[in-house]
Amino acid sequence: MRRFIFLTPLALSLIIGAFAVWGLLNDRNPSEIPSALINRSVPSFDLLPLPGLNSPGLSKKDLLNLDKVSIVNFFASWCLPCRAEHQSFIKLSKNDEIELVGINYKDINKDALDWLTELGNPYTYVGNDFSGRTGIDWGITGVPETFIVNKNGKVVHRFSGPLVGERFEEFKELLMLELR
Amino acid sequence: MNYLKLLFISFFYLAPIASSMAVEPDEVLADSKLESRARDISTNVRCVVCQNEPIDTSNSGVARDLRILIRERLLAGDSNKEVFKYLVDRYGNFILFKPPLxxxxxxxxxxxxxxxxxxxxxxxxxxxxxxxxxxxxxxxxxxxxxxxxxxxxxxxx
The missing domain is CATH 1.20.5 (Single alpha-helices involved in coiled-coils or other helix-helix interfaces)
Incomplete structure (x- = not known):
């Protein structure tokens, strides 16, 4: 029994070491905040359209009436990563099984219009969240942020940051699982 | 010369005070009681952008929006608990500096x-x-x- 006591420091350091190795090798990003919305219904909101744009505004009711899996993308013309991920959404907009909708976050009307004219408008609905209040209701920490909402209007996934490269592949995989 | 020294030293004493004031004048409520409650709440709310800073001292845009939102909730008659609940509903427990049991x-x-x-x-x-x-x-x-x-x-x- 006495002899085993001398082994406790070794055992403790092994346990602590195992945690350290787990923390280093693990793929997780500690600064990524888990969304509080996951598995909950879409928050209540009702946004006006962008003046001058063909797409209608966006509300919770619109999302619930779609009866489709939808992607809700928060974007802004002043946000560079949004520009980077825009081509991903142009690609996704060709898929009829999903509804791709946008929320223009804290943007100047004209800038947003120019941006959508230049890069193309993949969204069927675009809500104008000039105050950023709807962004808070969705619990976003910045733009871009993208949510996958299932047919019943429940939020199933949240991605913060641009959907490009590997992240976009990961996003598509989860989206396909929802469509099944 | 002495004045210059004094100015120099006082600058270094005052600089940290200035930098810890993120609350902008247009946010401050006229009712000082409500304002002090708002300050109290916002020192316990984590900024979601600069994550180890309370929104009370953070200069990020979302932090400012949340400070204004907290004041609006207080003006609407919410209790401190209700304000915290409002924030947790949107951002989860992560937004609290003191995790609930x-x-x-x-x-x-x-x-x-x-x-x-x-x-x-x-x-x-x-x-x-x-x-x-x-x-x-x-x-x-x-x-x-x-x-x-x-x-x-x-x-x-």
């Missing part, structure tokens, strides 16, 4: 107590072993006869 945070809350208890147990155990009373039982008393025998043996040799 739930099943998943129980270990976090009780670990210090557990470690303390473990320390007490080890300490009591060690003290018992080291006490002179114990020693006399283990060492002196049972060996008195043996010693006697040894001494007598030596004497014979």
């Amino acid at each position: 739930t099943l998943s945070t129980a270990l976090l809350w009780f670990m210090p107590l557990l470690v303390f208890a473990l320390g007490v147990i080890i300490l009591v155990g060690a003290l018992k072993k080291a006490s002179p009373l114990n020693k006399s039982k283990i060492f002196i008393v049972p060996n008195e006869k043996k010693l006697d025998v040894l001494v007598n043996k030596k004497g014979k040799e």
Whole structure:
């Protein structure tokens, strides 16, 4: 029994070491905040359209009436990563099984219009969240942020940051699982 | 020269005060009681952009929006608890600096107590072993006869 006591420091350091190795090798990003919305219904909101744009505004009711899996993308013309991920959404907009909708976050009307004219408008609905209040209701920490909402209007996934490269592949995989 | 020195020194004393004031004048409520409640709440709310800073001192846009939102909720008659609930509904418990006691945070809350208890147990155990009373039982008393025998043996040799 006495002899085993001398082994406790070794055992403790092994346990602590195992945690350290787990923390280093693990793929997780500690600064990524888990969304509080996951598995909950879409928050209540009702946004006006962008003046001058063909797409209608966006509300919770619109999302619930779609009866489709939808992607809700928060974007802004002043946000560079949004520009980077825009081509991903142009690609996704060709898929009829999903509804791709946008929320223009804290943007100047004209800038947003120019941006959508230049890069193309993949969204069927675009809500104008000039105050950023709807962004808070969705619990976003910045733009871009993208949510996958299932047919019943429940939020199933949240991605913060641009959907490009590997992240976009990961996003598509989860989206396909929802469509099944 | 002395004035210059004073100015120089006072700059360094005042600089940290200035930088810790993120609340902008247009946000401040006229009602000082509500304002102090708002300050109290916002020092306990984590900024979601610069994550180790409370929104009270953060200069990020979302932090400012949340400060204004908190003041709006207070003006609408919310209690502090209701304001916190409003924020947690949107951002989760992550937004609180003080995690609430739930099943998943129980270990976090009780670990210090557990470690303390473990320390007490080890300490009591060690003290018992080291006490002179114990020693006399283990060492002196049972060996008195043996010693006697040894001494007598030596004497014979």
